[in-house]
Amino acid sequence: MNSNDHLATGDEAIRFNNVTKVFAPDVTALDEVSFSAGFGEVVVLLGLSGSGKSTLLRHVDGLHLPSSGEVEVLGVNVTAARPRELRKLRRRVGFVFQQFHLVPTLTVLENVCTGALGRLKGPRLGLPTYPKQVRLDALEQLDRVGLADRAFQRADTLSGGQQQRVAIARAMLQRPEVLLADEPVASLDPESSHQVMQLIKKVAAEDQLTVLCSLHQVELALAWGDRIIGLHSGQVVMDTPVADIDLSDAMSIYARVGAETVASAAGDE
Numbered sequence: 001m002n003s004n005d006h007l008a009t010g011d012e013a014i015r016f017n018n019v020t021k022v023f024a025p026d027v028t029a030l031d032e033v034s035f036s037a038g039f040g041e042v043v044v045l046l047g048l049s050g051s052g053k054s055t056l057l058r059h060v061d062g063l064h065l066p067s068s069g070e071v072e073v074l075g076v077n078v079t080a081a082r083p084r085e086l087r088k089l090r091r092r093v094g095f096v097f098q099q100f101h102l103v104p105t106l107t108v109l110e111n112v113c114t115g116a117l118g119r120l121k122g123p124r125l126g127l128p129t130y131p132k133q134v135r136l137d138a139l140e141q142l143d144r145v146g147l148a149d150r151a152f153q154r155a156d157t158l159s160g161g162q163q164q165r166v167a168i169a170r171a172m173l174q175r176p177e178v179l180l181a182d183e184p185v186a187s188l189d190p191e192s193s194h195q196v197m198q199l200i201k202k203v204a205a206e207d208q209l210t211v212l213c214s215l216h217q218v219e220l221a222l223a224w225g226d227r228i229i230g231l232h233s234g235q236v237v238m239d240t241p242v243a244d245i246d247l248s249d250a251m252s253i254y255a256r257v258g259a260e261t262v263a264s265a266a267g268d269e
């Protein structure tokens, strides 16, 4: 057992300490990023396209490693973790994507069951090859997201919002302690977007799940987040509880960029 397994984290599930990520000499995706997220907290990342939101999320489970700085997640020093430790950590971190990433030809229930693959030995082909308890757990998760009645339909017969709810059920079957959501509502209509964010908020509260969620919609961030972290050119330009922010504060993350764009177009530095 590695010493990282029992590192004390206090109230923090995620901690970034001066994290910089340089992809190329002229591409600094994260620039001295520091923040922490508490257990059960829903933290929304806001910022223009290219501001570093996805890159930040990918540092949480070690898909990217920082060029400098430290990332600590659930007591594991991601930066120093060995491959085996990282694999263990990734089982504790669920991921929800913009494009759902369901297997379209499989049933909804089997898609959810795949969330257990990380803790099962060997490949599974077909619903009956999953242990009964996994199938029951999957049904329970589907019930939780309001889709138990769709369990035996093919995934590609569901609407986008329903598919994202299935993807959340799949992530929850993994029994994660941290949930990463990369623009989970970017391809959904406004009503489905609210439903999906409401669901994320609900499961976070029920399971004391720490959520880090990138969004483009300020009003969704204000409605469903506990805290907003604003990114601009890889730097944290806002880190504020939602209770202390109004719409114009949150929009300033974008307005600031607009002003700079105007200045640089006019030849100012």
Ligand SMILES: Nc1ncnc2c1ncn2[C@@H]1O[C@H](COP(=O)(O)OP(=O)(O)OP(=O)(O)O)[C@@H](O)[C@H]1O
Pocket: 023, 024, 027, 028, 029, 047, 048, 049, 050, 051, 052, 053, 054, 055, 056
């Ligand atoms: N694997 C990579 N190799 C090189 N550059 C990258 C890589 N991933 C991201 N970048 C660059 O890092 C910067 C931040 O990108 P990132 O995808 O994190 O932004 P984002 O805020 O998530 O954008 P979006 O809202 O469009 O998803 C961009 O300049 C991007 O081109």
